[in-house]
Amino acid sequence: MSKCGRKKYIRTNLRQMTMETIESHQDGRVTDSMAEGGSAHMQTQTGQNSIPTLAQASYRRGLMILQESWEKKVSVAGSGTGRGSPDVTLVQLPSGQTIHVQGVIQTPQPSVIQSPQIQTVQVATIAETDESAESEGVIDSHKRREILSRRPSYRKILNELSSDVHGVVPKIEEEKSEEEGTPPNIATMAVPTSIYQTSTGQYIAIAQGGAIQISNPGSDGVQGLQALTMTNSGAPPPGATLVQYAAQSADGTQQFFVPGSQVVVQDEEIELAPSHMAAATGDMPTYQIPAPTTGLPQGVVMAASPGSLHSPQQLAEEATRKRELRLMKNREAAKECRRRKKEYVKCLESRVAVLEVQNKKLIEELETLRDICSPKAD
């Protein structure tokens, strides 16, 4: 089967498979790769599709549905509570792990039996749907994910190390950077004035205002000093940082766009790093500064001059520029898409936990009613 045909074949099955995999995992754990369906494992797994409406929709639509239902549930729960602190229920996951679930007792018509009260359950882990509970919800969610993970992730360890050693270093936030309204750029890094030495011996100083000075010890002071000023005005493509490159030896100021994920600042050195290296360091905004002798790195696009583009070479450059722009946008879109997907999976996990609690309570109530209505004659 050709690649294209195979792709189509897989595509037709995968929307269902995604949800099926989430359903069929017996230990209640949903890994990203499974939900992502990014490998051949997906094609071999089978399961019953018990959430057909969600399975047919894209996960984004599913997330909206989930969030709507959650918001309804949360609002009902919130409006009906005039009494003391709500119950906290321990939800037992199929894997044996437990999470804390806040139960809001809602008894407009109390059950005839006393013990199991009908509850509308509010899960603290749904941080996405309740802003007021966001902080503790995020913590709970993270804790739960820690427990559910079979082994600590590389990024998590890095986060813990960063927070333990020096609280100044910003944590690598997996998903929160955008939600909290701080665009990932260098200005958000709490580095007052940092001096780095590159692998080529250059010194790079980052001032508080985001200005970068590059000095080349090999050359004399005047020629080696270059200034980079970074701004994030709306003019460049979204997610890109406009870098003004004012080399004093040059006769003018050049501008180029730097995609947010392409520039690497490391503690020890600033080096040319391929894109996957930047990826390995996490989602932290990173800056990649090429050595002066090298060309522009992949992803850095020279701003097109306002002049005409007629020669074949200029046309080719324009095509390349367009392609780079498209790739950059798609890169950012893919990141955002994955972030949403993770959010969606978290939401599903929480919903499963809550539904299990509800199911258990209903079963208990049913048993109790049975006992009351048909007492054994022994």
Added chain:
DNA sequence: ACGTATGTGCGTCACGAAAC
């Protein structure tokens, strides 16, 4: 210590849907 299996995240391509 080494090789292998598995999990995870990323960039890119392809393609359908929505926007223009």
Added chain:
DNA sequence: GTTTCGTGACGCACATACGT
């Protein structure tokens, strides 16, 4: 009809767990 956006799929690199 064209462009833009969102997302599934793929391949890759890296980290970690596990068996030898």
